Amino acid sequence: MSLLAxxxxxxxxxxxxxxxxxxxxIWGSTFSMSKDLLxxxxxxxxxxxxxxxxAAVILAVRxxxxxRMDRRSLDLGIRLGLIYAVAQLLQFVxxxxxxxxxxxxxxxxYVVLTPFLxxxxxxxxxxxxxxxxxxxxxxxVAVMSLRGWALGTGELLxxxxxxxxxxxxxxxxxxxxxxxxxxxxFVQLLTMGVVFTAVASIDGVTLPRGxxxxxxxxxxxxxAAVxxxxxxWAQAHLGPSQAAVLMVLEPVWAAFFGVAVFGESLGARxxxxxxxxxxxxxxxxxxxxxxxxxxxxxxx
Numbered sequence: 001m002s003l004l005a006x007x008x009x010x011x012x013x014x015x016x017x018x019x020x021x022x023x024x025x026i027w028g029s030t031f032s033m034s035k036d037l038l039x040x041x042x043x044x045x046x047x048x049x050x051x052x053x054x055a056a057v058i059l060a061v062r063x064x065x066x067x068r069m070d071r072r073s074l075d076l077g078i079r080l081g082l083i084y085a086v087a088q089l090l091q092f093v094x095x096x097x098x099x100x101x102x103x104x105x106x107x108x109x110y111v112v113l114t115p116f117l118x119x120x121x122x123x124x125x126x127x128x129x130x131x132x133x134x135x136x137x138x139x140x141v142a143v144m145s146l147r148g149w150a151l152g153t154g155e156l157l158x159x160x161x162x163x164x165x166x167x168x169x170x171x172x173x174x175x176x177x178x179x180x181x182x183x184x185x186f187v188q189l190l191t192m193g194v195v196f197t198a199v200a201s202i203d204g205v206t207l208p209r210g211x212x213x214x215x216x217x218x219x220x221x222x223x224a225a226v227x228x229x230x231x232x233w234a235q236a237h238l239g240p241s242q243a244a245v246l247m248v249l250e251p252v253w254a255a256f257f258g259v260a261v262f263g264e265s266l267g268a269r270x271x272x273x274x275x276x277x278x279x280x281x282x283x284x285x286x287x288x289x290x291x292x293x294x295x296x297x298x299x300x
Contacts, residue, residue, distance in 0.1 A: 016233075016236075017238065020238065021249060022230065024247055024249040024252075025249075026222055026227050027223060027253070029253065029257050031254045033219060034219060037208070042206065043092045044200035045200045045205050047088060047196040048198075049193075049207065050216070050224055052189075052194070055190040057221055058186040061182075062182045069180075069186075069187070076180075077183065078187060080172065080184070080187075080191075081192045083167055084164075084188065085192045087165050088192070090164070094156075094158035098154030098155055103158050104141070105141055105142050106155055108141040108162070109159065110248075111247070113163055115241040117167060117170060118166075118170045121167070122174065130245075133280040134244060137277050138248075140248075140272075140275070143276065144251055166244065169244050172243070176236045178237075181229060181233040185225070185229040245284045246281060249281060
């Protein structure tokens, strides 16, 4: 097989990259809404209900695709959902023990961890260009968010969460295909919903009230169901390091929406850090597409 990118490879790479950039824009728009909603709902109540409803949305849109799901997709979806659920729990627990800016930096370190973990877990050579892009993006996030440093329990828990996010990204890029996007998205969402609902049910589940249902609907349908579906499809066409760099655009979008919608000030550090992340993104998009990997079987 030729190692040169064909026009079809190039188009697939660009479309997938743009799709993932769109997903990060959706994620970036949720910070203020989520923060406000979580003043009236517990984290586990919100996440459990959110992911269960999101799974129901995917099922309602393509029930046939879910019914025809094979055992491989079911197995992989459960594993991916459990990895992501544990990462989310560790991230939120860590956030309670450290500053939000430090947490944002540490959790974004998945962009640096991904190329190295990918090489170790998949037994492939380290892509130097991907490493440069990942490190550039990591420095950009640090410039944007880091205000001091203290290594404690919160930071360590968040770092473990970042490593799990990196593993999730690697697995998605390695084992997903366009054809399995719907069933994998459904199983992941349902798995996460069951896990968080089980935790939340210990002291009872609180539902959104009044106008919170509108915000909850956006966070569930758009930022969970649609976003994870598009991410799953896009990662079938992107390498793990490429996906990680594109996904770290989330804080850049968060800064953009903070200024454009909520009137927040834009400091010099945010501008410089955002430029570094955008440079890393351009490195990823301009990279010639590699021949696609055949999806590998998932062994028990």
